[in-house]
Amino acid sequence: MVTAMEARTQTTTHATMLGSARSGAIAPAVSDAPSPPLKAESRNLSFHYGKFQALKSISMPVHEYQVTALIGPSGCGKSTFLRCFNRMNDTVAGARVTGTIAIDGKDIHDPGLDVVLLRAQVGMVFQKPNPFPKSIFENVAYGPRLHGMTRSNADLDQIVESSLRRAGLWEEVKDRLDAPGTGLSGGQQQRLCIARAIAVSPAVILMDEPCSALDPIATGIIENLITELSRNYTIVIVTHNMQQAARVADRTAFFHLGNLVEVGPTADVFTKPKETRTEDYITGRFG
Amino acid sequence: MTYVAQTPEQIRGLIAKAKRWDVIFVALGIIALGIGLLTFVALFLDMLIDGWARLRPEFFTQFPSRRAGQAGILSAWVGTTLVMLVTAAVAVPLGVAAGVYLEEYAPKNWVTDIIEINITNLAGVPSIVYGLLALGLFVYAFGLGQSIRTAGLTLALLILPVVIVATREAIRSIPGMIREGAYAVGATKWQTTKDHIIPYSLPGILTGVIIGMSRAIGETAPIITIGALTFIAFLPPSPVSMDFPFLSFEWLKAPFTVMPIQMFNWTSRPDEAFHANAAAAGTILVFMTLAMNGLAIWLRYRLRKNIKW
Numbered sequence: 001m002v003t004a005m006e007a008r009t010q011t012t013t014h015a016t017m018l019g020s021a022r023s024g025a026i027a028p029a030v031s032d033a034p035s036p037p038l039k040a041e042s043r044n045l046s047f048h049y050g051k052f053q054a055l056k057s058i059s060m061p062v063h064e065y066q067v068t069a070l071i072g073p074s075g076c077g078k079s080t081f082l083r084c085f086n087r088m089n090d091t092v093a094g095a096r097v098t099g100t101i102a103i104d105g106k107d108i109h110d111p112g113l114d115v116v117l118l119r120a121q122v123g124m125v126f127q128k129p130n131p132f133p134k135s136i137f138e139n140v141a142y143g144p145r146l147h148g149m150t151r152s153n154a155d156l157d158q159i160v161e162s163s164l165r166r167a168g169l170w171e172e173v174k175d176r177l178d179a180p181g182t183g184l185s186g187g188q189q190q191r192l193c194i195a196r197a198i199a200v201s202p203a204v205i206l207m208d209e210p211c212s213a214l215d216p217i218a219t220g221i222i223e224n225l226i227t228e229l230s231r232n233y234t235i236v237i238v239t240h241n242m243q244q245a246a247r248v249a250d251r252t253a254f255f256h257l258g259n260l261v262e263v264g265p266t267a268d269v270f271t272k273p274k275e276t277r278t279e280d281y282i283t284g285r286f287g
Numbered sequence: 288m289t290y291v292a293q294t295p296e297q298i299r300g301l302i303a304k305a306k307r308w309d310v311i312f313v314a315l316g317i318i319a320l321g322i323g324l325l326t327f328v329a330l331f332l333d334m335l336i337d338g339w340a341r342l343r344p345e346f347f348t349q350f351p352s353r354r355a356g357q358a359g360i361l362s363a364w365v366g367t368t369l370v371m372l373v374t375a376a377v378a379v380p381l382g383v384a385a386g387v388y389l390e391e392y393a394p395k396n397w398v399t400d401i402i403e404i405n406i407t408n409l410a411g412v413p414s415i416v417y418g419l420l421a422l423g424l425f426v427y428a429f430g431l432g433q434s435i436r437t438a439g440l441t442l443a444l445l446i447l448p449v450v451i452v453a454t455r456e457a458i459r460s461i462p463g464m465i466r467e468g469a470y471a472v473g474a475t476k477w478q479t480t481k482d483h484i485i486p487y488s489l490p491g492i493l494t495g496v497i498i499g500m501s502r503a504i505g506e507t508a509p510i511i512t513i514g515a516l517t518f519i520a521f522l523p524p525s526p527v528s529m530d531f532p533f534l535s536f537e538w539l540k541a542p543f544t545v546m547p548i549q550m551f552n553w554t555s556r557p558d559e560a561f562h563a564n565a566a567a568a569g570t571i572l573v574f575m576t577l578a579m580n581g582l583a584i585w586l587r588y589r590l591r592k593n594i595k596w
Contacts, residue, residue, distance in 0.1 A: 088467065093395060120473035130464040133487060133594045142482070143472035193468070200472055 039064040039234040040085065040204060044099035047080055049092065054080045056258045057099065062204070067226060067235045069249030069266065071242060073281065076255040078238045082206050085236060086122040087115050103204065120147055123197030127209040129189030131181035131196070136173050139181040139192055140164060143200035159199055166232075167195035168225050187218025194225065198233070205229065207237040211244065223248050242282060246270055254278045331573060338567030346567060350520040351549065355560030360568050362519045363549035366435070367504060367575070369523060369538060370545055373439020374503050378446050379496055383485075385447075386454025386492075391480055410448035417445045418512025426513055433514035435523060436539040441509050446499030453495015457488035487594055490587040497583035501576050507547040517552040519544045546572045 040062040047055035055077045062068050070078040080089065087108060089095045100107050108118055120143070131139050140160045143149075150156040160177070164170040169191040173184070181192050190210055197205055207226070211219040226235060226248045239245050245252050246266060253263035254277075262269060262278045273279045280286055293301075349359025393399045421441035425431045431440070461484060469479040523541030527534060546568055553565035 086471065088470065091466075091470065116473045116475055119471060124467075124471035126464055126467060126471075128464060130462070130468040132465065132468065132483060142469075142474075146472065146474055146478060196468070196472060 036063045036066055038062070040101065040103040040236075042081070042084070042099065042101045045081070045084060045101060046098045047077070047084065047089070048094075048096040050094040054258055055084075058260045060253055060260055060263050062234060062236055063251065064234050065230055065232070066250040067230045067237060067248050069245035069252045070236065070238045070255060071240075071245050071252060071281075072255035072261075073286065074240075077258045078253075078255045079208055081255065082208055082236060082238050083124075085204065085206055086119050086124055088119075088124065090115060120200045121202050122204045122206060123200065123202035124206045125190070125193050125197055125208070125210045128213050129186060129193050131184070131189050131192050133180065133182050135178045136164075136181045136184070136192060137177040140195050140199045143196060147200060149200065160195075163195040163199040164192075166198055166229065167191045168221065168228075169195055185218070187214050187221060190214060190218070190222060191225065194222075194229075198229070202233065204234045204236065207235065209238050209240060212240060219244070242270075254281065256281070331570075334566045334569050334573075336566075338563055338565070338570050341563050341567035342570065346564075351518055351552075355556075355558055355564055358553075358561070358564055360546065360549055360571065362522060363544050363546045363568065364571070364575075365522055366515075366519075366543035367545040367572075369435050370438045370442065370510075370543065371500060371504060373436060373539070374442040374446065375496070375500060377440060377443035378450050378499065381443070382447050382450025382496075382499075383454050383492055386451045386458065387480060387485065389451070390455050390458040391476070391484060406448050406451050410452060413508075414445055414506050415508040415512060417441055418509030420444070421509060421513050432540060433516075433542060434540045435543045437513050438510055438515060438543065438545070439539075441513055442503040442506060445506065445509065446503050449499035449502070450492070450495050453498070454488065454492050457491025457495070458484055460491065461487050490590045490594075493583055493587050493590070497580055500579055504576055504579070505547055505572065507551055510545055510548060511551075515548050516542050516544050517548055546575070 038061050041060070043059050045055055045058045046053065058077075058081060070082060072078050083089045084097065084101055085103070085108070089097070097109065100109060102108070103118075103122065106113065132142065134142075137160055140163050141156055144156060144159050150159060161170060161174075164173065169188060172188060173179075173192075181189065184192060190213075194205075194210075210226075211222050214222065223244060226237065229235060230250075237245075237248065249266045251264065252266045252269040254261045254269060254273075254275075256277055262273060262275045264274075269278060270282060273282060346359045347364065348361055349357060350361050351363075352358040389399060389402065393402075418441065421437060421444070425437045425440055426433060431437045465483055465487070466479055469483050474482065519542060523538035523543060524535060526536070526538055550565045550568045550572070553561040553568065556562075
């Protein structure tokens with residue numbers, strides 16, 4: 001079912017796309033493909049750290065089962081924006097949000113909405129792998145246990161196994177689930193964190209530069225995993241690496257100095273950006 | 288600015304000079320360590336030799352006596368053990384809770400800044416001041432008497448700042464991203480604290496608790512101030528009994544003495560034989576402290592084994 005708000009946003013999205021296709025009659029196929037349903041959307045979202053305004057009235061859609069990449073130079077607000085989706089910024093002193101973010105049409109700042117439930121629905125993977133200093137099993141089982149998602153230990157075992165399988169880690173760790181999660185390699189730790197996030201079966205997964213601490217091989221594995229996961233999850237990823245955005249993202253948003261400069265299908269943003277700032281950044285003239 | 292051109296010989300000379308300083312510093316360090324260790328060993332051995340003749344099983348099972356040869360430390364070591372139990376039971380939960388609150392929950396503003404400064408200062412307040420406070424508050428205002436519970440509470444107050452500071456330090460050493468990881472799977476603040484913050488900081492907290500307890504076990508001034516007895520020839524009522532309800536807390540109200548007071552009492556006697564008793568009691572007090580530290584190190588090792596960063 002498409003709510004009125006979603007329908008409205010889809011129209012605007014299409015309008016943007018038409019705008020992007022202006023530069024040539026041979027628009028790439030992606031642009032013409034109908035947009036998948038909307039999963040989340042920010043509207044006029046502004047964010048302040050004390051007096052500093054980190055985000056300036058960001059309005060942007062996030063489509064279901066797609067990978068949306070947020071790119072931009074350091075300090076442009078892309079990580080802040082990402083952390084708004086699960087209200088991780090709530091813990092930051094002096095933070096203030098105006099505007100709305102809706103997920104499945106529901107405002108996440110609604111006082112009636114429990115932030116704990118929101119975070120069960122919107123998982124997050126961080127820049128540096130941050131497994132708990134506990135066993136691999138305990139790392140994955142922690143979320144499901146918190147939310148009472150299983151009735152029996154067998155169910156829990158199953159959730160842990162399927163989460164690790166989906167994160168592409170099961171084969172490597174199935175014989176040492178009791179070993180500490182922190183004993184794994186960096187790339188494995190990051191996949192463990194992905195397994196931990198998907199164990200509570202979220203709808204959306206936020207990734208904050210998930211590969212920045214990893215070597216190229218581990219990065220490749222995670223990138224393939226992201227593509228794989230996007231069949232079942234809506235993914236928003238912040239990345240510093242533009243090739244990575246080009247490889248994994250269906251849509252890309254370019255942020256600069258707290259503004260959303262441009263958002264559209266990845267191919268469009270990279271090959272025929274509407275804004276000169278986007279072009280300058282992508283071609284390496286600044287950033 | 289220009290660089291000074293140096294020949295390989297000059298550079299070698301510089302390196303040799305730097306290395307000489309290395310050697311000198313190591314030597315100074317060893318001397319400093321040696322002075323500290325030797326002093327302690329000399330004092331301890333002197334005490335051990337003085338008290339050696341008295342370190343017999345009866346020494347632990349006899350009450351103090353007018354005859355030095357028959358005097359023992361039964362009431363003192365039982366008193367110290369019970370007082371320490373009360374101290375730990377009060378100071379650990381209060382100190383850990385206060386530390387967790389200040390670090391995890393309290394807003395960071397000038398009020399918490401002032402509280403922080405005051406806690407650090409409290410750790411340096413002379414113990415006699417705590418004794419006077421306890422005399423006025425616990426003994427007279429609350430009417431708790433000159434009892435084990437008063438002594439336990441007094442020493443708990445004394446070590447509370449140490450426990451709070453140690454708890455905060457231990458919590459601060461936990462990376463912030465661990466908290467975020469827990470929040471991100473939908474843990475509440477309390478769940479994060481209970482499942483992650485406290486378990487991971489427990490080894491550090493334990494160290495602080497033991498440092499505090501080691502200080503408390505040797506304290507004499509505040510215990511004398513609240514009016515501990517120096518001569519006591521009976522034990523507090525037993526905490527366990529054969530009759531229902533099997534547990535009794537009457538011992539909390541009992542008069543008592545502790546090891547340092549027993550030693551103080553004996554050293555002030557003119558009879559030389561009592562000095563041997565004091566030396567023997569001192570040796571045992573040192574071993575009690577060592578045992579407590581040993582327990583802490585073992586516990587810390589056990590806890591750390593489960594936490595792999």
